[in-house]
Amino acid sequence: MSILVGYASKHGATREIAERIAEVLTLAGQHAQARPVQKAGDLGGYEGFVIGSAAxxxxWRKDATAFVMSNRDLLSRRPVWLFSTGPLGTQDTDANGVDVRAAAEPKDIPGFREAIHPRxxxxxxxALDPGKLTFAEKTLRKLPAARAIMPEGDFRDWAEIEDWARSIGQQLTQVDAGPAAAAP
Ligand SMILES: Cc1cc2nc3c(=O)[nH]c(=O)nc-3n(C[C@H](O)[C@H](O)[C@H](O)COP(=O)(O)O)c2cc1C
Structure with missing residues (x-):
């Protein structure tokens, strides 16, 4: 199947995740391309979508939100998987026992669930590389409240990313086979 892995990335971490997802899907036999959402072009030829944004x-980045909402009619009729790149650090739960991923879910996601019913x-x-930050980001990062949640480093878990992409590849194989093939 022809799959678009559309992404919005400011400093490159999300772009690299999208590229890895496209590679894994290609290895799984899909025709997957990673592209920035603003350069996605005509979506009519794609049979499935993975869409991700940095938080x-x-x-989400505004271009990614605009992409989802302006293409909501088409996306709601295709299999779609969403991802967000966000929290920085290595702990799954914070000092209060709160699930870090759940707490980091961008505020746009509930609206996307309603609009396009992603799988x-x-x-x-x-990842955060201080050398890539804008002046405003560097200033923000100096605030005491920001320091703890914005450590420097690359915290992307490539095994987790590849596992997630492989699970999408498996689901796409089932979509491709259709209900007839799934019947006993
Ligand atoms: C100014 C700033 C604000 C951020 N805000 C959030 C946030 O609200 N939630 C979150 O999970 N991560 C936040 N992050 C972490 C980024 O999402 C993370 O660094 C991400 O990997 C950046 O992806 P990109 O390189 O594709 O732009 C923030 C980072 C910076 C520099």
Missing amino acids: YLGH DHHVFFG
């Missing part, structure tokens, strides 16, 4: 200040939304840990 900034609790939200899944997955939060991946992200």
Whole structure:
């Protein structure tokens, strides 16, 4: 099947995740391409979508949100998987026992669930390279409240990313086979 892995990335971490997902899907026999959402072009030829964005200040990047909402009619009729790249660190739960991924779910996701009924939304840990930050981001990061939640480092778990992509590949195989093939 022809699959678009559309992404919105400010500093590159989400782009690299999208590219890895496309590679895994290609190895699984799908025709997958990773592209920035604003360069996705005509969506009519795609039979499935993986769409991801970096999270900034609790939200997806604006171009990714606009992509989902402006294509909601088409996306609601195709299999879609969403991912967000966000929390920084290595702990699955914080000091209070709160699930870090669940807490980091961007505020846009409930609206996407309603609009396009994605098959899944997955939060991946992200990466922060101080050398890539804008002046405003560096200033924000100096605030005491930001320091603890914005450590420097690459926290992406490539095994987790590849597992998630492989599970999408398996589900696409079932979609491709259709209900007739699934019947006993
Ligand atoms: C200014 C700033 C704000 C951020 N806000 C959030 C946030 O609200 N939630 C979150 O989970 N991660 C947040 N992050 C972490 C980024 O999402 C993470 O660094 C991500 O990997 C960036 O992806 P990109 O390189 O594709 O832009 C923030 C990072 C920066 C620098």
